[in-house]
Amino acid sequence: MPRLGYSYAFLDPGAKRELRRSLLKAVALPGYQVAYASREMPIARGWGTGALQVTLSLVGPEDVVKVIDQGADDSVNAANLRRFIASMSGARTTWDTLEATLIQSRHRIPEERLRPHQILILQVPIPEPLRHVEPSEPRARELHALADYSALWVGLFEETRRFRRSLKGAAYPVMVHGRYVMDPSPIPRWDVPKLHQAPHLTLLAAGREKRLYAVPPHTEVRPLAFQDVPFQVERVRARCRRTGVGHLFLNAIPGEGGLEHELSDTSVLEKLRAGRALGETYYDLEGRFYRDDVPV
Amino acid sequence: MTSPYEEAPLLRLEGVRQGYGAREVLRGVSLELYPGEVLGVVGESGSGKSTLLRVLYLELPAEGRYTLGQPGLEGLNLLALDPYRRLEVRQRHLALVRQHAHEALRMGFSSLANVAEPLLLLGERRYGQAATRALAALEEADFPTERADEPPRVLSGGLRQRVQLARAIAARPAVLLLDEPTTGLDLLVQARVLDTLRALKGRLGLSMILVSHDLGVVRALADRILVLLEGEVVEAGLADQVLEDPQHPYTQDLVQARL
Ligand SMILES: Nc1ncnc2c1ncn2[C@@H]1O[C@H](COP(=O)(O)OP(=O)(O)OP(=O)(O)O)[C@@H](O)[C@H]1O
Ligand SMILES: [Mg+2]
Numbered sequence: 276m277p278r279l280g281y282s283y284a285f286l287d288p289g290a291k292r293e294l295r296r297s298l299l300k301a302v303a304l305p306g307y308q309v310a311y312a313s314r315e316m317p318i319a320r321g322w323g324t325g326a327l328q329v330t331l332s333l334v335g336p337e338d339v340v341k342v343i344d345q346g347a348d349d350s351v352n353a354a355n356l357r358r359f360i361a362s363m364s365g366a367r368t369t370w371d372t373l374e375a376t377l378i379q380s381r382h383r384i385p386e387e388r389l390r391p392h393q394i395l396i397l398q399v400p401i402p403e404p405l406r407h408v409e410p411s412e413p414r415a416r417e418l419h420a421l422a423d424y425s426a427l428w429v430g431l432f433e434e435t436r437r438f439r440r441s442l443k444g445a446a447y448p449v450m451v452h453g454r455y456v457m458d459p460s461p462i463p464r465w466d467v468p469k470l471h472q473a474p475h476l477t478l479l480a481a482g483r484e485k486r487l488y489a490v491p492p493h494t495e496v497r498p499l500a501f502q503d504v505p506f507q508v509e510r511v512r513a514r515c516r517r518t519g520v521g522h523l524f525l526n527a528i529p530g531e532g533g534l535e536h537e538l539s540d541t542s543v544l545e546k547l548r549a550g551r552a553l554g555e556t557y558y559d560l561e562g563r564f565y566r567d568d569v570p571v
Numbered sequence: 572m573t574s575p576y577e578e579a580p581l582l583r584l585e586g587v588r589q590g591y592g593a594r595e596v597l598r599g600v601s602l603e604l605y606p607g608e609v610l611g612v613v614g615e616s617g618s619g620k621s622t623l624l625r626v627l628y629l630e631l632p633a634e635g636r637y638t639l640g641q642p643g644l645e646g647l648n649l650l651a652l653d654p655y656r657r658l659e660v661r662q663r664h665l666a667l668v669r670q671h672a673h674e675a676l677r678m679g680f681s682s683l684a685n686v687a688e689p690l691l692l693l694g695e696r697r698y699g700q701a702a703t704r705a706l707a708a709l710e711e712a713d714f715p716t717e718r719a720d721e722p723p724r725v726l727s728g729g730l731r732q733r734v735q736l737a738r739a740i741a742a743r744p745a746v747l748l749l750d751e752p753t754t755g756l757d758l759l760v761q762a763r764v765l766d767t768l769r770a771l772k773g774r775l776g777l778s779m780i781l782v783s784h785d786l787g788v789v790r791a792l793a794d795r796i797l798v799l800l801e802g803e804v805v806e807a808g809l810a811d812q813v814l815e816d817p818q819h820p821y822t823q824d825l826v827q828a829r830l
Contacts, residue, residue, distance in 0.1 A: 420655075502696050
């Protein structure tokens with residue numbers, strides 16, 4: 276049962292309508308940052324308020340909600356958000372990626388392949404991919420309008436010249452639908468290929484900066500990269516200390532014998548520990564990506 | 572002015588007007604540029620030379636007609652294009668060397684990256700190709716290529732202008748626009764940059780419009796000269812003609828002032 280004394284899912288109907296209209300616009304213009312009236316939330320800005328509003332504007336009593344922070348369902352921040360969404364909407368919650376209908380996430384895309392009926396909602400700190408090359412917001416918007424991304428290409432050229440590769444780790448810029456360059460939020464490179472031609476809808480929202488954007492299902496999402504210096508995902512030569520898995524994204528954790536590693540995705544970690552079957556993953560045991568038109 | 576050439580002009584301006592607010596800076600300027608020639612534009616400070624170049628570079632809106640004899644652009648008035656198309660034409664066909672390098676270059680990036688930028692802008696997506704072509708352009712601009720990784724910030728004025736020049740020619744524009752490219756350089760450096768420009772003209776057959784308040788600079792390079800006074804063309808002709816037999820009193824003063 277949703278909590279009494281509040282609008283359903285906390286937001287008032289006007290706020291929800293405005294959010295949904297903005298989301299529709301974002302879906303219609305893949306990768307384009309739509310300005311919206313970010314509301315005050317009972318958590319501090321910068322803690323996922325943008326994504327939270329999106330989740331609350333979409334959630335219904337039949338939904339199953341999963342919230343993760345850097346892949347973990349059991350972090351304090353994820354738990355708080357999950358409890359809040361559940362109490363305001365009456366929706367069920369889960370840790371299981373496959374069971375969820377709405378997945379709100381900070382900095383990760385789950386390892387099990389998302390399916391068409393699922394919606395991924397990513398928390399975004401800085402929505403503007405041109406921010407570090409063009410600090411002026413009006414000018415950056417103009418560059419998007421003109422599809423002038425030369426500053427990013429020059430930056431990439433410079434890094435390639437000096438280091439033979441791009442130094443960008445998280446938040447690697449991507450070209451969406453051949454039109455807008457987008458910040459995919461601070462997901463690791465490992466997760467970037469998962470956005471390309473994905474069957475599910477991805478929504479991205481920045482509460483502090485009042486911007487949201489989207490990658491509709493089956494959309495081209497290409498990391499900015501030179502043809503002769505292809506984009507590459509992180510490869511760690513290590514295994515998860517709890518499951519022995521080495522082919523998925525691992526967190527480095529200081530342990531007794533120096534750095535130890537552990538699966539970042541708790542859904543996968545729990546299933547493996549409980550001996551339950553995993554869903555199809557984006558990467559197979561050899562680290563090969565499920566689509567062969569994506570360099571990893 | 573009747574055409575001194577057999578060919579059709581590469582670039583043509585007709586009755587171009589431009590002003591800042593109520594003040595008119597260009598008052599009906601018409602000119603033509605023929606393939607492979609250098610057109611020198613002289614005029615005193617404030618006569619509208621930079622404004623003219625910025626209009627030619629499609630950076631400033633203006634009234635009038637501006638056409639380029641390039642495939643796909645025949646008969647098109649470039650001044651009437653929407654901003655997106657204008658940018659496209661600029662990137663594909665035009666290049667501008669500015670008086671102040673810091674207005675044109677990314678001072679913190681390497682010189683090589685600065686030169687590669689127009690290639691990247693035109694869609695070069697092979698790093699190796701972009702780097703090779705940028706290095707070649709630096710060499711053509713007589714830039715010491717062993718310093719290609721240094722940013723313009725640490726370079727001398729003369730070298731900065733060479734980076735600008737390399738950047739301008741890297742993508743082989745149809746028209747190279749030069750706004751006082753040697754002003755502010757000492758005489759020797761100035762002479763060397765002019766040598767490079769002359770060599771480039773010969774080697775690449777580049778068509779250029781060279782603006783300067785210094786008649787000497789224009790004399791060194793221009794095939795034809797156009798004199799601008801308060802936003803109007805008061806005299807135009809073959810360089811030797813204008814220099815040896817100036818018609819307009821202002822041009823006469825200008826030529827005399829040099830002697
Ligand atoms: N952005 C601007 N806003 C207002 N007036 C301007 C602007 N730019 C130039 N002007 C004015 O327009 C006139 C022509 O300027 P322009 O820079 O084209 O002259 P110029 O011939 O290049 O001069 P110089 O030899 O000093 O470079 C000048 O009177 C100048 O003050
Ligand atoms: Mg000037």
